[in-house]
Every structure is written in structure tokens, then in C-alpha cells.
Amino acid sequence: MKIKLTGLGKRYNYDWIFRHLTSEFVSNKAYAILGYNGSGKSTFINTLSGNLVPSEGIIDYQVNSKTVPVEEVYRFLSFSAPYLELIEELTLTELIQFHTRFKPLRNLTPNQLIQRMYLEKSRNKYVKDFSSGMKQRLKLGLAIYTDAPLLLLDEPTTNLDQTGINWYLEHISQNQADRLVIVCSNIAHEYQFCHETLDITQYHFPK
Numbered sequence: 001m002k003i004k005l006t007g008l009g010k011r012y013n014y015d016w017i018f019r020h021l022t023s024e025f026v027s028n029k030a031y032a033i034l035g036y037n038g039s040g041k042s043t044f045i046n047t048l049s050g051n052l053v054p055s056e057g058i059i060d061y062q063v064n065s066k067t068v069p070v071e072e073v074y075r076f077l078s079f080s081a082p083y084l085e086l087i088e089e090l091t092l093t094e095l096i097q098f099h100t101r102f103k104p105l106r107n108l109t110p111n112q113l114i115q116r117m118y119l120e121k122s123r124n125k126y127v128k129d130f131s132s133g134m135k136q137r138l139k140l141g142l143a144i145y146t147d148a149p150l151l152l153l154d155e156p157t158t159n160l161d162q163t164g165i166n167w168y169l170e171h172i173s174q175n176q177a178d179r180l181v182i183v184c185s186n187i188a189h190e191y192q193f194c195h196e197t198l199d200i201t202q203y204h205f206p207k
């Protein structure tokens, strides 16, 4: 997986959030997108994922050296973010079954995933009855263990306690090979495994 950005910019109405952004992201590397609250990290990652349309510039996606059109990119990514909701009306087992109808897991069964998330006791519990930390572990577990070459994480340790943070760091580091990982964050421990950083605030002021 490779994503090449050329002169990328995004604005809401008359406000440019970022502009003149040229960069490249490649597989087997993890990148941290940094910046203070409201600086544009989520806007950037949602532009990369194809959820938002860029206001200017080009995004070139390549999978196995073949160009992929933006409307197909969703097939190659898994994405966890505070604003992406789980289906709360399903039990944990039902949710994983539903999820895997669209995207397979990375060489593990739904039961193994439940074990890795330490959610065995909650397999028949409705997601709406999960604690906020359990929901976050579920979001991250589904994202990390979905078999997708592009893994996008926005504020991954939201609602996690120290045990949850350690769990996230262990599982992300075990599952970052052979894929492209992009993490939006302003908390150092969330992106300590990343190889490169991109400070979105550097693209605030157009030259």
C-alpha cells in the first residue's frame, strides 16, 4: 500500500484547514499525524480515507503497485476513531459476525479475537452495555485485527486506562508489519511505535 499526496488541501467554507501538503506514506511504516486540538488531524485522516473530498491537490492510492480509485479505497482500510460508532444493538458475538461478513480478520477466528480483547465474559452482552473502555478496546481490536493493508487510527487510547493502553501498544506493534499504519494523536504514548511524524500545523499557513 502506498499513498502519495501532491499539493493536498482541505477547506471548510473559506477556512483552509491544511494546504500545500505533499507527502508519501508506504507499507511497513507507521506514521503519526500530530497537532493540537482542532488543528486538522481528523480532517486530514478523513480526507485520506476517502470520507472527505479534498478541496485541492491529488491523492494517489496504490495497492500492489496498482492505482486504486478513491471510491474503492474503503475496501483496503480499517479505521478506528471516536466518531465512528459501533452497532450498539448487537451483542459482541453478533457484531464480530456482522463485521466479518464485509471484511475478514487477520488469520484468527472471532473467538480468538474475543480472547485477545479480553472480552470473553462479554461475548453475549449488548455493545450498548459495554463500558467506554470496553467499547474502545473493541473498536481497536476490530481495526487492528481486520485484514486490511491500511490501518487508520484516530486518538486510539481515548477512554483506555493504563492496562488498556499497554494492551493497545502490544497489539499494534505485533500487527504493523506488511501494512501502512497512520495514527492521529497528540499524546506521545499513542504513537511511540511510529517511524515518522507529520505535524499538520506546518500546513496551516499557505505560502
Ligand SMILES: Nc1ncnc2c1ncn2[C@@H]1O[C@H](COP(=O)(O)OP(=O)(O)OP(=O)(O)O)[C@@H](O)[C@H]1O
Binding pocket: 012, 017, 035, 036, 037, 038, 039, 040, 041, 042, 043, 044
Ligand atoms: N464539518 C465541518 N465544517 C466546518 N468546520 C469543521 C468541520 N469539521 C471540522 N471543522 C473544523 O476544522 C478544524 C479542524 O478540526 P479537526 O477535527 O480536524 O481537528 P483535530 O486536530 O482532529 O482535533 P482534535 O485533536 O480535537 O480531535 C476545527 O477548527 C474544526 O472546527
